[in-house]
Amino acid sequence: MGRSFDENVDPLAQITAPPVNETPDQRRTRECKEAEARKISEQIDEALKAEREEGKAKRKNRLKILLLGQSESGKSTTVKNFQLKYAPRAWKQExxxxxxxxxxxxxxxxxxxxxxxxxxxxxxxxxxxxxxxxxxxxxxxxxxxxxxxxxxxxxxxxxxxxxxxxxxxxxxxxxxxxxxxxxxxxxxxxxxxxxxxxxxxxxxxxxxxxSWKDRFKSGLRNTGRPRSGGSVHNVLGTWGGDEKxxxxxxxxxxxxxxxxxxxxxxxxxxxxxxxxxxxxxxxxxxxxxxxxxxxxxxxxxxxxxxxxxxxxxxxxxxxxxxxRTLGVQEHKFVFEQGKHTGTEWHIYDVGGSRSSRASWASFFDDMDAIIFLAPLSVFDEKLLEDNRVNRLQDSYELWKQVTSNKVLAGTQIILFLNKYDLLAKKLKRGVKVRDFISSYGERESTPEAAVKYFEAHFKEVHRKHSHPDRAFFVHLTSVVDTKATTVTLSVVEDSILRRHLVNAQLL
Ligand SMILES: Nc1nc2c(ncn2[C@@H]2O[C@H](COP(=O)(O)OP(=O)(O)OP(=O)(O)O)[C@@H](O)[C@H]2O)c(=O)[nH]1
Ligand SMILES: [Mg+2]
Structure with missing residues (x-):
């Protein structure tokens, strides 16, 4: 037989209702206890709210950028440009x-x-x-x-x-x-x-x-910390911070x-x-x-x-x-100058050789932006890890994998078509693109024509495989040219920060 109950009575009110035979003294004690419990509960709510606000503010000021690309594409050189531009004091010390x-x-x-x-x-x-x-x-x-x-x-x-x-x-x-x-x-x-x-x-x-630098710079803090699925090591300590x-x-x-x-x-x-x-x-x-x-x-x-x-x-x-980079290195620094002074940047520089790529994915879930480096001068070279693979084809394949990755669907990706200076030098001494990339056809082997052709290919891969909402950001770079790279980084900085702020508002 089922239990009968009165549908008009709130069961919670029944449980929390005062005892039927409560004396006035018992009532006072109970009410005091209830008031105390309410106070503690409110304090906990306040603390949680403050913590949330603090986390939000911290995230607003902290940006995470992952650099990807095959070995020798210029990732670590790009990190050096960031350091030179945004943390000159620490750069000088090193x-x-x-x-x-x-x-x-x-x-x-x-x-x-x-x-x-x-x-x-x-x-x-x-x-x-x-x-x-x-x-x-x-x-x-x-x-x-x-x-x-x-x-x-x-x-x-x-x-x-x-x-x-x-x-x-x-x-x-x-x-x-x-x-x-x-x-x-x-x-x-x-x-x-x-x-x-x-x-x-x-x-x-x-x-x-x-860290080889730590061998020389014992004064700097090493704040390496493990992460799930991968390991990160801060090799530089805090750039632009209070290092000795x-x-x-x-x-x-x-x-x-x-x-x-x-x-x-x-x-x-x-x-x-x-x-x-x-x-x-x-x-x-x-x-x-x-x-x-x-x-x-x-x-x-x-x-x-x-x-x-x-x-x-x-x-x-x-x-x-x-x-050469092996593993993943975290470079953390605080902008010392410019309109975003005080912003904390965490830049993750990975090893680009094939054996290092397995660890990349464990860093995908939490990035504000990815800078993908594709060297253009390598159209006539083979991967050192596998001499059957053309290095440009390898970059195309990597680009496809990164742009089509589901975990990265909401992450901004910026493409650096790098080593333009070396591309121009190579073409000037007579190397023909069509001898290595058959689809290049009868186009002229000039730097302009080659860049146009390679860029169109990257754009097409992006169009086919990327999340439809993601824009195609591309820069032609020679990251050993620090003056020109400074200008590129300013544009990149603005674009990443603008996007980051929009996301931060949504937190
Ligand atoms: N001429 C020229 N050299 C470049 C350019 N970009 C990088 N390099 C040089 O190429 C070499 C390799 O660059 P890295 O930044 O070490 O390459 P990486 O992508 O970090 O390579 P891994 O650590 O092996 O993954 C360095 O000696 C750089 O100075 C460029 O645009 N032009
Ligand atoms: Mg490197």
Missing amino acids: RLVWTTVVQLNLIKNVNSILDVLNHEMAIQTTTKVDSISNIVPAIDEQFSEKHKILKLRLAPLRGVQTDLERKLGNGRAQSASAVSGTITPTESPPIDDDLQIRRLPKEFYIRSNN DVSLAEWGKINAELEGITGIIAGCREDIKTLWEDELVQRTLTKRKYRVDESSGFFLNDVDRIATKNYKPSDDDIVRARL
Whole structure:
């Protein structure tokens, strides 16, 4: 039998109703308790409201930006531009830390040329050309005693490279190299391609959780904190915040450690110049299609400045220095100047090689904007991770994956078509786009025509795969040009902030 109840009686009122036989004393006690409970409840409501407001205000002042793109697309260089523009004080404090990286880049330039030279000399000293492997010297002229002596005198730089890499941290050299001195692997392959590929210089990288800067800058805070599904490491401490100056004593210690190395490099200055300016060496590099001057971290034209005992990196040196990113690095800084002073920016810089891409997705859910870098000059290059894949095609594919990603549907995405300067240089020396991108057809291989064509492709991928409400933002960049990049970043800043404020109102 079902329980009967009176539909006109509120069950909650029945439960909370005072007891039927309540005495006046009991009533007073009960009412006091109820008043106390109401007060506590109101206080909790107030605290929650204040917390919500505080969170809202914090989010209004905090922006999160994720940089994506294949390896060597210019992500870390873009971060440097942000730092240079928005946190100049902190940038200045870190200047000397970059000395070692620039020295390492320069030495790798030299060692990779010596590798080519060794290889050519070995072929030349073989009396007969090996008809099986079909390896022939790049040039007919013989290397002289001068070249042999140069090789011997520059030999200590091998050890210096190892020492510098050790000084920078536990990073390791990785064979799928994209670093300075890499043979441009895209033009018609060198005759002894296989041999040279095995001789490619290895690229040094540093794990983000082993901040090389911290080794030099013990005064800075390391606020690395784990995240679900991925790990982030703050390598720079708080930019533009209240970080300590690195004391002269600290720099003294660092410099003492590096003094020996710097001395060796300075001692090799004239020999490095002689090697780089030697006509036979230049001809060999050209014949082997070894574009060291177009590769990352190229510093051989600056030997006079860099190979000295008192070398201090310029802004331009720091921007051009190459250090591959592995993992994800969080760069947090507060705008020191400009109309958005005080805004806190968190910029996440990821490693772009294929092995690093799996971790990207764990950062997608919480970003205000993504800056996607696609280098244009790579239309004739192959991925170092997989030499069957054209680097531009790889960028198209990545762009498609990012624009079609459901988690990112509400996130603003800004495309940087980067390395325009290198594209123009490459086309000027006669490389034809249609030789590498068959769909390019009979269009002229001028920078303007190529940019128009590549941009149209990215736009089309966006139109097909992106969320329909998302606008297509694109900038043509050469992020090593800090002056021009400053202007681009101002536009980007406005656009991200405008969107961010709209979202913040909706919170
Ligand atoms: N000439 C020229 N060089 C550039 C440009 N952008 C980046 N570079 C250089 O290319 C190299 C690679 O740039 P990075 O910023 O380290 O590339 P990344 O995307 O961070 O690469 P990973 O850390 O491997 O993912 C550096 O030596 C830069 O100086 C550009 O627009 N023009
Ligand atoms: Mg990087």
